[in-house]
Amino acid sequence: MSTAIPAIACAPRDPLPPPPLPDAGACWAVFLDVDGTLLDFADDPLSVRPGASLLALLHALHQALDGALALVSGRELADLDRMFAASHWAAAGLHGLQLRHADGGRRNFAVVPADQAHMREAARALAGHFEGVQMEDKQAAIALHCRRAPAQWASLHEAAAALVAQLPGYELQPGNLVLEFKPVGMDKGHAVLELLQRAPFAGRRPVYLGDDLTDEHAFASINSRHGLSVRIGTRQPSLAEFTLPGPAAAEAWLSRVLDALTH
Numbered sequence: 001m002s003t004a005i006p007a008i009a010c011a012p013r014d015p016l017p018p019p020p021l022p023d024a025g026a027c028w029a030v031f032l033d034v035d036g037t038l039l040d041f042a043d044d045p046l047s048v049r050p051g052a053s054l055l056a057l058l059h060a061l062h063q064a065l066d067g068a069l070a071l072v073s074g075r076e077l078a079d080l081d082r083m084f085a086a087s088h089w090a091a092a093g094l095h096g097l098q099l100r101h102a103d104g105g106r107r108n109f110a111v112v113p114a115d116q117a118h119m120r121e122a123a124r125a126l127a128g129h130f131e132g133v134q135m136e137d138k139q140a141a142i143a144l145h146c147r148r149a150p151a152q153w154a155s156l157h158e159a160a161a162a163l164v165a166q167l168p169g170y171e172l173q174p175g176n177l178v179l180e181f182k183p184v185g186m187d188k189g190h191a192v193l194e195l196l197q198r199a200p201f202a203g204r205r206p207v208y209l210g211d212d213l214t215d216e217h218a219f220a221s222i223n224s225r226h227g228l229s230v231r232i233g234t235r236q237p238s239l240a241e242f243t244l245p246g247p248a249a250a251e252a253w254l255s256r257v258l259d260a261l262t263h
């Protein structure tokens with residue numbers, strides 16, 4: 001008679017651990033990506049809104065950190081402010097092209113290529129050739145979304161790469177079922193380092209939560225400052241040193257961070 005073989009879990013184990021909580025007296029600066037990190041993905045990028053409990057948590061955390069909390073997103077600042085009622089927070093929009101410090105001081109990326117109108121027109125025309133692809137016009141950058149038509153991804157990617165090669169000063173930023181045309185020379189890593197130079201972020205230990213390729217720039221900056229880089233989800237490879245499985249786990253962990261900071 002053969003012996004029953006016990007089931008063995010064959011799935012590779014994620015080598016990354018979950019992030020630690022702050023020790024007593026820890027002085028953290030928290031940077032948060034938005035889509036895929038704080039919020040689950042949805043078909044329509046314009047209809048996404050945070051729930052009331054997430055909003056309350058983020059506002060309480062912002063206060064507990066004396067303002068050292070910033071959203072770092074591919075969305076426009078105006079969009080972030082509307083979504084999170086956060087016009088008084090430091091934030092980086094359009095992958096760092098827009099930046100607002102905690103004191104309200106702004107800087108827009110100085111080198112926006114001259115031919116923005118041409119870029120927008122060309123991107124719009126390209127989107128028109130792909131059924132189901134939704135265009136998000138962010139003025140300085142254009143996002144082409146294919147969440148509603150994922151089968152278009154490969155051919156859209158190929159066509160967008162060919163187009164951007166003819167648009168001096170622009171690069172293609174791939175994301176989660178999105179391809180973005182954006183000016184070269186700025187990314188989330190630069191934005192985080194810029195925010196870290198000023199109060200209330202300066203001198204604190206940086207912590208960054210993000211899920212997407214564009215967040216890898218920020219992970220590199222955070223690692224260089226001995227901070228905590230936290231990948232949300234399972235995307236690999238990643239420079240992040242910690243992980244949480246998704247937005248619900250990110251929210252639960254942030255809630256425990258708030259408890260640790262306030263009790």
Ligand SMILES: O=P(O)(O)OC[C@H]1O[C@H](O[C@H]2O[C@H](CO)[C@@H](O)[C@H](O)[C@H]2O)[C@H](O)[C@@H](O)[C@@H]1O
Nearest residue numbers: 034035041042043045073074075147176177178
């Ligand atoms: O840096 P993020 O805050 O993660 O922003 C990246 C892009 O997020 C949005 O698109 C993504 O979320 C949408 C809503 O769930 C989804 O429909 C889309 O497929 C995702 O790629 C946003 O619309 C973009 O402008 C941001 O650049």
